[in-house]
Amino acid sequence: MSPDDISILRNVVNAFGEVDEDAFLAFSEPWTEVQIKRRQVLTRQGETEKYLYLVLDGVQRAYYTHGEKEVTLIFSYAGSFAGVIDSFFLQRPSAFCMEAITAGRCLRIHYNDIQRLMQEYRSIETWVRMGITQVLSDTLRRHIEILSFTAEEKFITLLKRSPHVLNLIPHKYLASYIGVDPTNFSKILGKVRL
Secondary structure (H helix, E strand, C coil), X not given: CCHHHHHHHHHHHHHHXXXXXXXHHHHHCCCEEEEECCCCEEECCCCECCEEEEEEECEEEEEEEECXXXXXXXXEECCCEECCHHHHHXXXXXXXXXXXXXXXXXXXXXXHHHHHHHHHCHHHHHHHHHHHHHHHHHHXXXXXHHHHCCHHHHHHHHHHHCCCHHHHCCHHHHHHHHCXXXXXXXXXXXXXXX
């Protein structure tokens, strides 16, 4: 892993809570770099997630298939973690799929390495707990959006949270994320002042 990659990992780790220096050095060792191809499936529905990813560049999405329809659940991009988090930590089959929208580069760590590090370093165990708690908090906020907000409000909330996604992610996936068909998304895009 390059010094730049270690710096990115440190910044993302610190966003969830600091770990002591010895723990961070141990934590940074097992990560490996992987090149991701456009449309590459990282995790299939029904498979158990083996890796936690840190996105260095590129865009991925998690989606659920219901009949013929794909419903986009979440996006990951540079500086964020990716992977099917519940499948990873529970070691159960994934209810959804994770695929690359664009080619990219990620760091990844295996489940066994995370478990070992959590047992060896209290600060890593605390960091993981804080990260999972943040994911839960974000999921509950998203649940409120889905149940309460109009499509336009969902779109505005998405842009406030992540304004760069409009230029990174194809509109058909953004439409799926806010729960509208692409034609209605174009209408919303025309109405919302950016």
